[in-house]
Amino acid sequence: MIEGQEIIDFHGHVGPWDVYGMYDDDSAMVKAMDAVGIDRSCLFNIFHPDGTSGNDQTAAFVARHPDRFVGFAYVSPLMPERIEKELGRAIDELGCVAIKIYPPYSTWKMTDPVWDPVYAFADDRGLALISHTGPEETCQPEQVGIVAARFPNANFVVGHAGNMEPFRTQAIEAAQANKNVYLETCSTFREPGVVERLVTEAGADRVVFGSDVPLMDPRSQLGKIITAGISDDAKRLVLGENAKRLLGMNYSQ
Amino acid sequence: MSNLSFTSRVPAFDANVGVGHRNNRRYPFDEPLQLVEEMARHGVDQALVYACHGETISPMYGNEALERWTGGENGLVPQYMVGADPESLRQIQGLHASGLVTHVRLHCTEMSRTPFVDWIYAPVLEWLVAEDLPLWVSMADTPPTEIVDTLTGYPDLRVVIVGAHYAHSVMVLPMLRVLPNATLELSRYENTQGIEQLVEAVGANRLIYGSFFPRYAMGPILYMLNHLSIDDSDLAAICAGNVEKLIEGSVTDDK
Numbered sequence: 154m155i156e157g158q159e160i161i162d163f164h165g166h167v168g169p170w171d172v173y174g175m176y177d178d179d180s181a182m183v184k185a186m187d188a189v190g191i192d193r194s195c196l197f198n199i200f201h202p203d204g205t206s207g208n209d210q211t212a213a214f215v216a217r218h219p220d221r222f223v224g225f226a227y228v229s230p231l232m233p234e235r236i237e238k239e240l241g242r243a244i245d246e247l248g249c250v251a252i253k254i255y256p257p258y259s260t261w262k263m264t265d266p267v268w269d270p271v272y273a274f275a276d277d278r279g280l281a282l283i284s285h286t287g288p289e290e291t292c293q294p295e296q297v298g299i300v301a302a303r304f305p306n307a308n309f310v311v312g313h314a315g316n317m318e319p320f321r322t323q324a325i326e327a328a329q330a331n332k333n334v335y336l337e338t339c340s341t342f343r344e345p346g347v348v349e350r351l352v353t354e355a356g357a358d359r360v361v362f363g364s365d366v367p368l369m370d371p372r373s374q375l376g377k378i379i380t381a382g383i384s385d386d387a388k389r390l391v392l393g394e395n396a397k398r399l400l401g402m403n404y405s406q
Numbered sequence: 407m408s409n410l411s412f413t414s415r416v417p418a419f420d421a422n423v424g425v426g427h428r429n430n431r432r433y434p435f436d437e438p439l440q441l442v443e444e445m446a447r448h449g450v451d452q453a454l455v456y457a458c459h460g461e462t463i464s465p466m467y468g469n470e471a472l473e474r475w476t477g478g479e480n481g482l483v484p485q486y487m488v489g490a491d492p493e494s495l496r497q498i499q500g501l502h503a504s505g506l507v508t509h510v511r512l513h514c515t516e517m518s519r520t521p522f523v524d525w526i527y528a529p530v531l532e533w534l535v536a537e538d539l540p541l542w543v544s545m546a547d548t549p550p551t552e553i554v555d556t557l558t559g560y561p562d563l564r565v566v567i568v569g570a571h572y573a574h575s576v577m578v579l580p581m582l583r584v585l586p587n588a589t590l591e592l593s594r595y596e597n598t599q600g601i602e603q604l605v606e607a608v609g610a611n612r613l614i615y616g617s618f619f620p621r622y623a624m625g626p627i628l629y630m631l632n633h634l635s636i637d638d639s640d641l642a643a644i645c646a647g648n649v650e651k652l653i654e655g656s657v658t659d660d661k
Contacts, residue, residue: 155408174575174597181599188633190408341571341596345434345444345623367598369572373630374596376412380448380625385410 155190158389161223161396162186162194162371164283164312164339164363167214168207170200175368179217182367186221189372192393194364195223195400197253202231204239212247223400224249225283230259230267240274250400251281256291263296272300275307281399283310283337287320294320298327301334308333308399310361313340314351321347328355335399338391339363339374348381348391357387361395412629413449416638419646420445420453420624422542422568422593422616425475425482426468428458434620438475438482445481448625450617452481454509454542454649458620460487461514461547466497483653485542488530489513490520495530502537508653509540509566514547522552524559531560540564540652546594546618550577557585564652565589569618572597582608589652592644593618593627602635610640614649 154160167177186194196214198207207227215222226243228236243249252275254268261267263284275282286294294315301309314336315324328334336351336359351360364374378391425441427433435441445453455475460468465487476484488498488510501507510530515522522543524531534541543553546569557565568591570578575597582588582604590608592601593616604613615631617624631645 156410158410172576173573174600175572178599184635185598188408188635341594343622343626345620347623369596370598370600370630372633373626375408376626376629376633377623379408379410379412380623380629388410 154192155392159393159397160191160375161362161393161400162191162364162366163310163337163361163396163399165194165196165366166368167196167198167211168200170368173368177214177367179214182371183218183221185366185371189375191371191375193221193223194366194371195225195251195396197225197227199227199253199255199258201227202229202258204228204232204235204243208239208243208247208249211249215248225251225253227253227255228271229255230261233267233270236270237274240271244278244280251283254282254284257285257289259291262291264299268300272304272307276304277306279306279401281308281310281401283312285312286324287313287316294324294327297324297334298330301327301331305333308335310335310337310399312337312363314338316340317342325351325354328359334359335395336360337363338377339365339369341369343377348377349383352381352383352387352391357383357390358395360391361399362392408633412625412632413447414628414632414645415449416632416642417646418448418450418615418628419649420450420617420619421566421614421649422591423453423455423619424458424461424621425455426458426471428461429463431458431620433458438478438480441475441482442480444624448628450624450628451646452483454485454653455482456485456487456511460489462517465489465494465513469497469501485509485511487511487513489518490515490526492529495533499533502539507539509542510534511542512544512548514544515552516547516549522548522556524556527556531556531563535560535563538564540566542566542568542591544568545570545574546621550574550581554581554584557588561587563587566591566614566652568616569594571595572600575600578604579607582612588612589614589648591616592631593622596627596630601631605636605640610636610643611648613644614652615645
């Protein structure tokens, strides 16, 4: 908590990624969170196309610190026959509260109908869905704008807010055009003025803090928000209030 | 404890700040005072500043343009840049003869498609060793293999490796071990608990704070450093003490 504000990190990972020296060490993650007042981190495992393997690992990881971690369900169109059943299992049995997709691990753009069962599930349940976005052809933010308009009851979170230009502008435009599009902040591309621009152009109520923990330290990514030239009220929205709203009734303190 | 606002609790000397427009990138500020105000907002007292123009087009022109930024008593310390051209080295040697050079930055070799190899850069490296001047080399702009392969031939050269990224995580420690006179600048080193692990492995005296402004915003890494699980003495060394020693000519101790 920071000055009475609950802090929620909307973007984190489970599963080793040791080609990058990334290890999901829960005690190291909690230690980094504690150092800066992050109350909860939303986590997902994107490395297994069956969904089940990764979601089971996520659930087990979250169970080590259930008051600090929140699990998101992951599915992949590489195994479309598993999508609906696995989402149901992850949400209803494993306690996941939202959905994560990672289109670069497939060959389909987010606008391809192969993804529709995921969106329909989120739309039906009123869930948040976060996707990696960036320059990759499968997940450029303008695709989020197209999809979000078709599924108005789901909330689409643009992971990394497009990462770099021109995709950051695409992300902002998607948020401006669709009330159910939010921009998430974790990115290694942290030029001066990025956070300020997201807040100014999309609205402070439409930006959520994320860190990519443990790939990136939550302390530097939180520092992007704290040191940004935005108001304290905007910081509160970005750091926690928007995430609480997105996580809705399935989220409990 | 964290607050919604931040300034560094120890003196901060940013070892990696670019100034001025680049051919392909507009600089956020028009005047030095604006940069100094941005530094002050985060609690940064001083910065080593290099000309962004020199990264991609002309280190020589960039060095001349630096004076507009560093001419006053504003905490901006010039960091002159050297390229592969012999004229570039001659310019640096002339500046050094005038007492202006405490260290040198290598230009962005990849952007000019000039490999960082001994058979091109030997005159520069030999001169730096002879004058005991440290060299800043950007891992964002020169391949790590070239950095290590070339600099292992100059074991007495003090070098600052700038811009190691989380994607370099598995190579940073081996690099620091084979380059015992290397210091790591931390502007992009964001893997979780990565800096604490480096403090443990090689010692705080081989790490320095830099922001890599304007490629990156000035505050986030300084914020992270101020929230690391390290002693305040180590924090002070990383944030300012180590870079001051480097440019004043002291040799860092190995761990």
